[in-house]
Structures are given as structure tokens and as C-alpha cells.
Amino acid sequence: MISLSTQCLRAAAFALVFAGLTSSASAQAPYPNRNITLVLPFAAGSGTDTTTRIISKELGTALGVSMVIENKPGASGSIAASYVARSAPDGYTLIVTTNTPHSANPYLLKNMTYDPIKDFTPIARTGDLPFMLVINPEIPANSVAELIALAKxxxxxxxYASGSSAAIVSGATFARLAGIDLLHVPYKSSPPALTDLIAGRVSMMFIDVLTGLPHVKGKALKALAVTTKQPSALLPHLPTMDATVKGFDITSWQGYLGPANMPKDIVTKLNAEIRKVVERPDVKSQLAERGMEAFSGTPEEFDAFLKEQLLVWEKLIANAGIEKQ
Incomplete structure (x- = not known):
């Protein structure tokens, strides 16, 4: 007869073996086999948040898992970037980033808590979010030239309010190139800045088209120009800043990164699925309606682009005369 203690020992041993087999099977299961967290550097309602929710819904369906959006605004995106940089490189924690954390911060912040290149694995670029200059409708200006005349x-x-590096640099660049004196009022993200702009507590703001356009259509704000040197296909009726302020050319990009040293097979799979989603006509149309020019490319192309953008933003910030904070 087997004693009760012996039976308990056998049961415990069996449980350990079963747990080990289950753990091993889970570890060997094809990626992904659980939810993926997408960390965003800006608040809910921002352009990055809105476009990510459109893309992530389709991406989750393609991958067969849920995509969990986690907004971590603050410190110009540094909080979100640092969090992802220190996460396990297993493909389950990614950042949907922009030029703020990964192009501008190294030249805007004295204390960087992450390296924008070494601490991350490029996965896929997803497009550009053009910016536009908007003003409170009480200001009696209907063009950039009229606004400059009033400021002089x-x-x-x-x-001018700012909720991102693109807004900070755009405002400072505008003031320098136009030769005008503007007071900078910084915010953690764009939505609260817009609230104060609409209320008339600040005069103007450079904002991504997606976030600002509904307020322009609702007559709560007045749009004067886009920040790209070439006219935007999304807003063909708006002139460019460069048409009045020569040399003005600023845009915001968006893309997916993971922590450094992610397995190549996971990066390849994520890149392929993201590109399929972004290149779908229905998704492109949804994003275009919200002010995003969607396109993608390989991880290698995104890596080269990230390094190139560091040089672009270093020059923009130096030319604008912005000192590190």
C-alpha cells in the first residue's frame, strides 16, 4: 500500500513536471501568443494616439492577439521611451514613437534617460503627421503675413503653445525667421494646449492636422498654413509657411520601435504585418481623413531614417536658438 505522504510526493512531482512542460510549450509557442502592449508618448486624444488605435486594431486582428494601448505622456515623451528601453526585448512591449522622443529630445533635454538609437530596435515607420499653424479666431489675421504684421x-x-517637440521647434523657428517676439507656453501634450488656445489663454499653436482639424472645421480655431515646404495633399487649400517665411520646413513622423536586441524573426514578422496594414487602401483612407500620410518600409530603412533625423533636428533646434532644458 502506498502511503499518503508518498502519494503527495508523487502528485507534487507530477505537478512540477507538468508545469515545466507547460512553461516549455509556452516558451516555444509561435510569436505572438499573448497580448502586445503599445506604449504611447502622448495623451489620449493626441494625433499619435488616434492613428495608433486605427492601425493597432487591424494589426491585432492580423496577429491574432489584443493590442493594449498604454499612454505614458510627460517629459516630452521621455517617460514612455525610457519605459520601453528598459523592457524585455521579447516583442510584447513596443513604443509607437515620433520625432519628439527620438529626434528632438537629445537636443532639447539636458538629462536624457535613454539613447534614441542604441536602446531600441527599429521595426517599421508608419507615416508622417503634417503640422499646421492655428490661431485663436479672435485674432484679426487671416494669413501668416497678417499675423506677422500684428506681432511686429x-x-x-x-x-504660442506647444505639446510636442515639433510644436516647440516650429514656434521658435517661426519667431526667428519672421523676426517677431513670441512668448512660449509649454504643455505636456497637445489636447490641454488646444483647450487653452480655444479659450484664448494663448494666441497660436503648431499642431498636427489630425488633432487640430476638427476644431478648425468647427470654427473654434483658424488655420493659416502647413509647416511642410511642399503643399500637403491632405490640405491642398492651405498655403505653406515657406510661402511667407522662407526656409520653414518641419514635419512629424511616426513609427514602431522595440527595446534593443529584439530577435530578428520577431522584428521581421511585426514589420511584415504592420506594412500590410498600413498599405491597405481602407486603412490609408481612414488615416488620411485624420491627417496622416501613411506609408512604411523595411526595418533597415527605418534605422537609417532615425539616424538621419537626428541630424535634421539637431540643425533645426540649433538654428532656432533653443537651449537645452
Whole structure:
């Protein structure tokens, strides 16, 4: 007869073996086999948040798992970037990033808590989010030239809000190239900045088209120009900043990164599925309606682009005369 203690020992041993087999099977299961977290550097309602939700819904369906959106705004995207940089490189924690954390911060912040290149694995670029200059409708200006004239007439009266590096650099570049005195009012993200702009507590703002356009259509804001040197296909009726302020050319990009040293097979799979989603006509159309020019490419192309953008933003920030904070 087998004693009760012996039976308990056998049961415990069996449980350990079963747990080991289950763990091993889970580890060997094809990627992905559980939810993927997408960390965003900006608040809910921002352009990055809105476009990511469109793409991630289709991406989750393609991968057969849920995509969990986790907004971590603050410190110009550094909080989100640092969090992902220190996460396990297993493909289950990614960042949907922009030029703010990965192109501009090295030249805007004195204390960087991550390296924008060494601490990340490029996966796929997903497109550009053009910016536009919007003003409070109470300001009696219907063009960039008229706004400049008003600012020169009353130096220091007008202010610009910012909720991202593109907005910070655009405002400072505008002031320098136009020769006007503007007060900078920084915010953690674009939605609260827009609230104050609509209320008239600040005068103007450079904002991504996706976030700002609904307020322009609703007459709560007035749009004067796009920030890209070439006219935007999404807003063909708006002139460019460069048409009035020569040399003005700023845009915002978006893409997926993971922690450094992600397995190549996982990167390849994610890149392939992201590209399929982004290149779908229905998804492109949804994103275009919200102000995003969607396109993608290989991880290698994205890696080269990231390194190139560091040089572009270093020059933009130096030319704008912005000092590190």
C-alpha cells in the first residue's frame, strides 16, 4: 500500500513536471501568443494616439492577439521611451514613437534617460503627421503675413503653445525667421494646449492636422498654413509657411520601435504585418481623413531614417536658438 505522504510526493512531482512542460510549450509557442502592449508618448486624444488605435486594431486582428494601448505622456515623451528601453526585448512591449522622443529630445533635454538609437530596435515607420499653424479666431489675421504684421506692431503680446517637440521647434523657428517676439507656453501634450488656445489663454499653436482639424472645421480655431515646404495633399487649400517665411520646413513622423536586441524573426514578422496594414487602401483612407500620410518600409530603412533625423533636428533646434532644458 502506498502511503499518503508518498502519494503527495508523487502528485507534487507530477505537478512540477507538468508545469515545466507547460512553461516549455509556452516558451516555444509561435510569436505572438499573448497580448502586445503599445506604449504611447502622448495623451489620449493626441494625433499619435488616434492613428495608433486605427492601425493597432487591424494589426491585432492580423496577429491574432489584443493590442493594449498604454499612454505614458510627460517629459516630452521621455517617460514612455525610457519605459520601453528598459523592457524585455521579447516583442510584447513596443513604443509607437515620433520625432519628439527620438529626434528632438537629445537636443532639447539636458538629462536624457535613454539613447534614441542604441536602446531600441527599429521595426517599421508608419507615416508622417503634417503640422499646421492655428490661431485663436479672435485674432484679426487671416494669413501668416497678417499675423506677422500684428506681432511686429505689438512685440511680446502674442504667445504660442506647444505639446510636442515639433510644436516647440516650429514656434521658435517661426519667431526667428519672421523676426517677431513670441512668448512660449509649454504643455505636456497637445489636447490641454488646444483647450487653452480655444479659450484664448494663448494666441497660436503648431499642431498636427489630425488633432487640430476638427476644431478648425468647427470654427473654434483658424488655420493659416502647413509647416511642410511642399503643399500637403491632405490640405491642398492651405498655403505653406515657406510661402511667407522662407526656409520653414518641419514635419512629424511616426513609427514602431522595440527595446534593443529584439530577435530578428520577431522584428521581421511585426514589420511584415504592420506594412500590410498600413498599405491597405481602407486603412490609408481612414488615416488620411485624420491627417496622416501613411506609408512604411523595411526595418533597415527605418534605422537609417532615425539616424538621419537626428541630424535634421539637431540643425533645426540649433538654428532656432533653443537651449537645452
Amino acid at each position: 506692431k505689438e512685440p511680446g503680446k502674442f504667445s
